[in-house]
Amino acid sequence: MYLLKPLYFQLPVVTKHSLSHSILEKNSLNLATKSSKWHYCMQVHSHLDLSDYEVLTFFDTKYVKVIIIYVHTYVYYLLHALKIRRKALRNSKLIKQYLFKKETYREMAALLVKPRASEVLTAYLKQCNEPPWTSYFVKQADVVNDQFGKSHFNWPLDTGANYHILRTGCFPYLKYHCTKRPHQNLDIENLFFGLLKVLNLGIPTFFYGLSATALISHTEYVILKNKTIPIYFLYEEDKGSFH
Structure with a gap:
């Protein structure tokens, strides 16, 4: 104009x-x-x-x-x-x-708060109908490492089943190897594996995690209440197999 x-x-x-x-x-x-x-x-x-x-x-x-x-x-x-x-x-x-609704804050908290690694472990074992054994990786950035310092320990479920867990941190993952066995005293094994990782300064586990990023070929998802967490495998497992 x-x-x-x-x-x-x-x-x-x-x-x-x-x-x-x-x-x-x-x-x-x-x-x-x-x-x-x-x-x-x-x-x-x-x-x-x-x-x-x-x-x-x-x-x-x-x-x-x-x-x-x-x-x-x-x-x-x-x-x-x-x-x-x-x-x-x-x-x-x-x-x-929208912001003054309680549900909104719950949704925001669900996005910001990461689940504990122990919650992912329990949910995955139940989700797979308590397999005889399984081995998976989970990213450290996706969970809270609430089992830090534990290398070999018992993990009971509320269904009565018990698993022997071999756990180690291998950046950028946490590695879990789970075997369904009766409850045993694993304090000595846990102390031995912990000392071994301290003596070698965690260097082998660090390179193990780096190599896993190239070797991982399968991904599954653990469904929690507020989140879905991806877990990673070197190969796809047969959940009902003993080997």
């Missing part, structure tokens, strides 16, 4: 004794050509009666139409801006209503 130039013009102060029709016509044409978008023609009337030092004004009806167009355009864009603002306020209210 082009900006509207002044719609109210004042001609120089003139008297009827020095004003001629030619000068009036010339001034009128100069005023009409000031607008680059619209050209309006003045009709000069020869019967103008000007008193001494009377100011001549020009306000054509076509300019009134232009004013109406500009006012209409201004009102339109103003209403459009108010509509956008009203829509934004409505959306902000909906966002506030």
Whole structure:
């Protein structure tokens, strides 16, 4: 849109004794050509009666139409801006209503809080209907390592079954080897494996984890209440097999 130039013009102060029709016509044409978008023609009337030092004004009806167009355009864009603002306020209210719901915070907490590695272990053994044995990797970034320091230990389920767990950290994974066996005292084995990892500074397990990233060929998912955690295998297992 082009900006509207002044719609109210004042001609120089003139008297009827020095004003001629030619000068009036010339001034009128100069005023009409000031607008680059619209050209309006003045009709000069020869019967103008000007008193001494009377100011001549020009306000054509076509300019009134232009004013109406500009006012209409201004009102339109103003209403459009108010509509956008009203829509934004409505959306902000909906966002506030969503954020103040308890379910929202539970969903956010489920996304931010990682499950414990022990929860994934229990859920996976139950999900597979308590297989005779299994061996899997889980990423350290996906779980909370709540079994840190444990290398060989018993893991009972609420169904009465018991598993012997061989566990080690091998960046970027945690490795679990589970065998279904009766409960035994594994304190000595756990201490031995722990000392062995300390003596070798964890270097073998570190390279084991790096090599596993290239050897892993199968992925399964453990379904928890609020999350689904991927676990990784070197090959796809037959869950009912003893070997």
